[in-house]
Amino acid sequence: MTVLTSYDAIAKCNKCGFCHVACPIFRATGHESGVARGRLAMLRGIIEKRVEWDEELEDPLFTCLGCGACTTNCFGKVPTADLVLNARAEYLDKVGKKPAHRLLFEHLLPYPKRLHVAARAVALGKNSGASKVANALGLLRIFGRDLPKAEGIVDKLPMSSFRGTIKPGVYPGQGDKLKIGYFVGCGIDVIQIQAGKATFEALKKKGKSVTVIDNCCCGLPPYTYGDMDNTKMLARKNLDAFEKLDVDVIVTDCSSCASFLKKYPKIFKDDGRDYERANKELPMIKDVVEFLYADDQGQRSGDETVSSYHDAHAAAPKGGEKKGAGAAAVIVTYHDPCHAVRGQNIKNEPREVLKKIPGVTFREMAEADWCCGGAGSYALTHYDLSQKVLDRKMNNLKKTEADILVTSCPACMIQLAYGIKRHGLKTKVFHISEMLAYKDTLH
Numbered sequence: 001m002t003v004l005t006s007y008d009a010i011a012k013c014n015k016c017g018f019c020h021v022a023c024p025i026f027r028a029t030g031h032e033s034g035v036a037r038g039r040l041a042m043l044r045g046i047i048e049k050r051v052e053w054d055e056e057l058e059d060p061l062f063t064c065l066g067c068g069a070c071t072t073n074c075f076g077k078v079p080t081a082d083l084v085l086n087a088r089a090e091y092l093d094k095v096g097k098k099p100a101h102r103l104l105f106e107h108l109l110p111y112p113k114r115l116h117v118a119a120r121a122v123a124l125g126k127n128s129g130a131s132k133v134a135n136a137l138g139l140l141r142i143f144g145r146d147l148p149k150a151e152g153i154v155d156k157l158p159m160s161s162f163r164g165t166i167k168p169g170v171y172p173g174q175g176d177k178l179k180i181g182y183f184v185g186c187g188i189d190v191i192q193i194q195a196g197k198a199t200f201e202a203l204k205k206k207g208k209s210v211t212v213i214d215n216c217c218c219g220l221p222p223y224t225y226g227d228m229d230n231t232k233m234l235a236r237k238n239l240d241a242f243e244k245l246d247v248d249v250i251v252t253d254c255s256s257c258a259s260f261l262k263k264y265p266k267i268f269k270d271d272g273r274d275y276e277r278a279n280k281e282l283p284m285i286k287d288v289v290e291f292l293y294a295d296d297q298g299q300r301s302g303d304e305t306v307s308s309y310h311d312a313h314a315a316a317p318k319g320g321e322k323k324g325a326g327a328a329a330v331i332v333t334y335h336d337p338c339h340a341v342r343g344q345n346i347k348n349e350p351r352e353v354l355k356k357i358p359g360v361t362f363r364e365m366a367e368a369d370w371c372c373g374g375a376g377s378y379a380l381t382h383y384d385l386s387q388k389v390l391d392r393k394m395n396n397l398k399k400t401e402a403d404i405l406v407t408s409c410p411a412c413m414i415q416l417a418y419g420i421k422r423h424g425l426k427t428k429v430f431h432i433s434e435m436l437a438y439k440d441t442l443h
């Protein structure tokens, strides 16, 4: 779909301005060009030949978080995030694709082993303080001009990947019959490996077997840059991998991956055979939050112990210490990843799961469903703007006085942990799988 063929959708905007209150970028900048109404006016200007395709469009097109909050507040349900993403694809065709992105999308993301090697090189450079080494490899330049400011977002990187430790293959579980496929997103694989281990152990408790899938990147990163060729290439590789599996369900613990895997039929809507393949796999795809919630509804086993988890979280607040006569429970709050709450309509499920954990006091955070500003690599490409959005989230978090902030997207986890460090808070950030493991320390 081009900007021209999106005219009807763009023209649905009646300029009412109801989107302003919901847009994190508008609330951070106050600029009309940063809100849905302004972005749509710009797209309309392109169609009506009042605006040229040139580099001036880069900021209005690429500062959108793609969070979808504007659509939720829009009576006409104008899908601004999708329209902006489509326009990015056209921008890259007409104005030019950045070569550094090609390196990432074409030569690293399709090949998990290469990604592991690259991540290890970055980790070596970063953890030894020699980030120039990684820069020299061209691995970090991908993120552009804001990288020097953004380098502190990830303090240390693990030296091994999740699938370097737990290789793709079939593992026996303790459940009766369910055969589970575990889709390992890039963020879990190379950064949040403790969350991956917690999910893996939780899935083994539920399934007769757990297959760690030899998948590649889901395709969301090139999609957000408007690179449809590489998006489809990655999606096809994953569909090939899914077709070889003998599983009943495919679970992922990255809400961004889950949301995007569910989008494959839409990606392939004009590609007959791939469209059919994507539709066939669609009912199998589950966000781990949905999966855990459904399981929780079906059977309250209450003993998802994750032994390997405890070492990694020795510094976490000790709920058990707070319990006992008159002692307070651990205060837990939740951040909704955009790709869960708007991408998959997952809202109550994580809250229900968390509220049932003995020893937990769940405290709702204001604007919990607002984007944290992480938005994939947004924090690396638009550091200052991303931090303004994050500051709002941190101010809301402070008011909860939460010991633990739970979420289900590795990019959000990184961003939130950085905000907590920058604001000098004590709150710990857990993936929901980790929280379920951690609950055993609360007894």
Ligand code: SF4
Residues within 6 Å of the ligand: 012, 013, 014, 015, 016, 017, 018, 019, 020, 036, 037, 040, 070, 073, 074, 075, 076, 077, 078, 080
């Ligand atoms: S709320 Fe919808 S219709 Fe109103 S200005 Fe925003 S995008 Fe346009």
Ligand code: SF4
Residues within 6 Å of the ligand: 022, 023, 024, 025, 026, 034, 035, 036, 039, 063, 064, 065, 066, 067, 068, 069, 070, 071, 080, 081
């Ligand atoms: S998708 Fe999010 S950042 Fe983009 S215009 Fe809509 S509310 Fe603003």
